[in-house]
Amino acid sequence: MAQSARQRGGRPATLGRIHSMNGASTVVRSIWRERVSYLFLLPILVLYGVFSLWPIVQTFYLSFYDAKIVRLGPFVGLKNYLAINNSAFLQAFGNTVIFTVLSIALILVIAIPLAVLVNSPGLRFKTVFKVAYFLPVVTSFVAAGYIWKWMYEPTYGVVNRFLALFGIHGPNWLSTLKLALLSVVIVNVWKWVGYFIVILLANLQLIDPALYEVASIDGAGTLQQFFHITLPLLTGAIGLCVLLGVINFFSAFALVFVMTRGGPGGRTELLATYLYKEAFGTGQLRIGYSSAASVVLFALLIAFTFISNRAFRAEV
Amino acid sequence: MRHKLTLSTVLSKTAVYGILTIAALLMAFPFYWMVITTLKPANEVYTMGIGLIPSRLSLDMYRMLLSRPQMPVGRFFINSVVISLGSTVITVITAVLAAYPLSRRKVPGGRLVYLLIIATMMVPGDVVMIGIVLLCNALKMINTYQGMILPLAVNAVIFLVIHNYTLQLPKEIDEAALVDGANMWQVLRHIIIPLSLPAIFSAALLSFLCSWQSFTIPYLLAQSTKMYPLSVAALLPESTLFATMQETLSLATILTLPTLIVFVLTQRWVFGGITMGAVKG
Numbered sequence: 001m002a003q004s005a006r007q008r009g010g011r012p013a014t015l016g017r018i019h020s021m022n023g024a025s026t027v028v029r030s031i032w033r034e035r036v037s038y039l040f041l042l043p044i045l046v047l048y049g050v051f052s053l054w055p056i057v058q059t060f061y062l063s064f065y066d067a068k069i070v071r072l073g074p075f076v077g078l079k080n081y082l083a084i085n086n087s088a089f090l091q092a093f094g095n096t097v098i099f100t101v102l103s104i105a106l107i108l109v110i111a112i113p114l115a116v117l118v119n120s121p122g123l124r125f126k127t128v129f130k131v132a133y134f135l136p137v138v139t140s141f142v143a144a145g146y147i148w149k150w151m152y153e154p155t156y157g158v159v160n161r162f163l164a165l166f167g168i169h170g171p172n173w174l175s176t177l178k179l180a181l182l183s184v185v186i187v188n189v190w191k192w193v194g195y196f197i198v199i200l201l202a203n204l205q206l207i208d209p210a211l212y213e214v215a216s217i218d219g220a221g222t223l224q225q226f227f228h229i230t231l232p233l234l235t236g237a238i239g240l241c242v243l244l245g246v247i248n249f250f251s252a253f254a255l256v257f258v259m260t261r262g263g264p265g266g267r268t269e270l271l272a273t274y275l276y277k278e279a280f281g282t283g284q285l286r287i288g289y290s291s292a293a294s295v296v297l298f299a300l301l302i303a304f305t306f307i308s309n310r311a312f313r314a315e316v
Numbered sequence: 317m318r319h320k321l322t323l324s325t326v327l328s329k330t331a332v333y334g335i336l337t338i339a340a341l342l343m344a345f346p347f348y349w350m351v352i353t354t355l356k357p358a359n360e361v362y363t364m365g366i367g368l369i370p371s372r373l374s375l376d377m378y379r380m381l382l383s384r385p386q387m388p389v390g391r392f393f394i395n396s397v398v399i400s401l402g403s404t405v406i407t408v409i410t411a412v413l414a415a416y417p418l419s420r421r422k423v424p425g426g427r428l429v430y431l432l433i434i435a436t437m438m439v440p441g442d443v444v445m446i447g448i449v450l451l452c453n454a455l456k457m458i459n460t461y462q463g464m465i466l467p468l469a470v471n472a473v474i475f476l477v478i479h480n481y482t483l484q485l486p487k488e489i490d491e492a493a494l495v496d497g498a499n500m501w502q503v504l505r506h507i508i509i510p511l512s513l514p515a516i517f518s519a520a521l522l523s524f525l526c527s528w529q530s531f532t533i534p535y536l537l538a539q540s541t542k543m544y545p546l547s548v549a550a551l552l553p554e555s556t557l558f559a560t561m562q563e564t565l566s567l568a569t570i571l572t573l574p575t576l577i578v579f580v581l582t583q584r585w586v587f588g589g590i591t592m593g594a595v596k597g
Binding site: 044047050054056057058110114117120123127134136138139144156158161199202247252258297298302305 | 441550
């Protein structure tokens with residue numbers, strides 16, 4: 001369907017090419033005709049240019065200097081980039097990858113079945129369920145971090161109190177080396193899963209109910225319908241979820257900052273908290289070095305978006 | 317066949333409601349626990365037992381918190397409101413102005429502008445924190461409202477919500493008005509904006525909920541306590557030695573409740589906005 005729309009979209013373009021053979025004046029004329037449009041575009045261009053594009057360009061520029069916050073310092077070429085190859089950065093990078101992949105996987109495993117169930121025909125209290133799942137999404141990361149930090153508290157926290165009811169001595173969730181990252185991932189999943197349920201639900205509602213009727217007449221069971229109708233038709237939406245997950249989780253900051261500050265022993269250090277520490281956290285103000293690390297982060301995000309966009313489009 | 321009340325359909329219906337209800341309770345439980353912890357009498361916070369139902373409810377913690385001069389909670393609240401509303405107004409106005417020509421007119425270079433706006437979604441504000449701090453420093457906007465508002469006003473999702481909506485309005489309506497001699501500004505004001513009000517309202521809500529939560533940018537740019545929004549002020553109890561579970565969670569509650577209330581009252585439009593931004597995506 002998207003294919004045919006693009007083909008239809010192709011026609012005015014060829015017409016435009018024929019027009020432009022008359023000379024550049026048509027282009028100038030159409031630009032002049034749209035002069036008010038450009039006036040309307042000006043505010044957003046200025047805003048995004050100054051507060052999004054410019055900081056990115058500046059980060060890129062600073063990454064080649066031995067910059068401190070007040071002065072630029074000497075040009076050092078690729079030195080900052082070569083310095084990135086150290087164990088602290090690589091640990092933060094590895095943690096970020098685990099954090100992102102694990103969060104996305106858990107969210108999809110929880111969100112897809114819940115969205116399908118909420119979408120079941122004739123279900124009552126649909127809105128109540130949706131609202132309940134969405135509550136964490138509209139909660140600030142700082143509040144979410146503190147709620148869970150205290151819920152995880154080893155002696156008085158409700159998680160271990162609950163486990164104690166069954167005679168289980170709960171661990172110290174946030175300071176046990178092997179558990180800390182997983183504990184943070186659980187909070188991240190709780191915080192985001194509702195958002196993905198709503199996105200999946202919106203796409204589920206686009207599926208023609210007749211498909212299920214035909215399938216059930218043909219004798220397909222609920223599970224078969226899920227795997228042969230629902231899941232294939234959700235591919236695009238799942239792709240969008242993965243993309244949104246990567247963009248948001250790869251740059252996650254506040255949750256970890258509030259709950260663990262990257263500890264214990266750097267086990268929950270993420271790229272964004274690492275950048276913050278190097279730039280502002282230690283008083284060393286290694287702006288140039290952190291900028292280089294930021295550039296690596298941008299590059300990864302942009303590359304991933306392009307790759308997934310390609311895969312996504314091939315799918316449609 | 318589907319309407320026949322067999323044992324298996326009753327069982328499967330019960331299972332569906334059961335699963336959905338358990339999931340809903342799990343999602344909502346942390347909020348219950350947060351609020352109930354702040355309302356317990358102080359001596360019941362650190363007792364053994366799971367403590368989900370206190371012997372009585374007390375507002376002592378809130379009274380204490382609000383009476384402390386080094387913790388101007390009212391001021392934090394106002395800061396949060398100013399920052400969230402300020403960035404919402406700017407985001408929505410710039411998005412409406414840009415969405416109209418980009419979705420309804422053939423503007424040379426328009427596609428490029430559209431892609432540039434969307435591209436900013438790839439690089440979220442938190443990742444550019446160094447650049448934003450240096451920029452605001454150069455513009456003398458550290459520790460000011462505008463310094464916190466303007467970076468937060470960059471939110472391409474809001475633009476997408478409005479753009480996707482104006483894109484599907486029938487082309488004839490504004491074309492007819494233009495033929496009748498109306499100018500673009502009149503078309504925007506009297507046709508596009510009134511028809512897009514549901515999308516604009518949804519977008520404004522999303523933007524408000526989003527900026528209210530924002531932490532990184534205000535944390536880096538607000539230097540004095542009196543400029544802190546609630547999301548940053550929630551860290552204050554931890555920075556002092558007398559941080560208690562109750563105190564921290566009371567501030568977290570004050571930070572959380574406004575968005576929860578706004579969301580519950582307007583959920584239809586919030587969900588509508590997410591759908592508009594995501595389905596066409």
